[in-house]
Amino acid sequence: MKFRDTIVSIITRFMLPFITLFGLYLIVHVHLSPGGGFSGGTVVGAGFVLLSLTYGISMQERKFSHRTSTLIESGGALIYIIVGISAFIYGQPFLSNLPIFPAGTPGRLFSGGFIALLNIAIGVKVASTIVALFDSLGGEDLH
Numbered sequence: 001m002k003f004r005d006t007i008v009s010i011i012t013r014f015m016l017p018f019i020t021l022f023g024l025y026l027i028v029h030v031h032l033s034p035g036g037g038f039s040g041g042t043v044v045g046a047g048f049v050l051l052s053l054t055y056g057i058s059m060q061e062r063k064f065s066h067r068t069s070t071l072i073e074s075g076g077a078l079i080y081i082i083v084g085i086s087a088f089i090y091g092q093p094f095l096s097n098l099p100i101f102p103a104g105t106p107g108r109l110f111s112g113g114f115i116a117l118l119n120i121a122i123g124v125k126v127a128s129t130i131v132a133l134f135d136s137l138g139g140e141d142l143h
Helices: 006-028 037-055 057-063 066-089 115-137
Strands: none
Touching: 006 037, 006 115, 037 057, 037 115, 066 115
């Protein structure tokens, strides 16, 4: 027997876009403010866990299936490794900033070279890992 609280459902439906948007903000603005790929990915992943806890795992799987989360998780790690190894092409150490990613003006969104790209990859990986772990460890009880 499932118990679904109306107030929790309404609040989740209202807050989920804001939770996701705040997580994406944390991921992108890492070098300008506190936050980063890990903390932003955690917030985005927690939003999907909230969706699962409120509406059941089937609702979350329609939006972000377990197969999709594992593919995205692998893609985030792959992007991080590719960006890190691409520095070798220019004779630089692993994860060195490349000339194709200029440092820019301090305080601007794209002023950190490719740090923003790395944090997007980390955020995607962390969010999809949280969803995949939740599905694997606790998702059976929510069907």
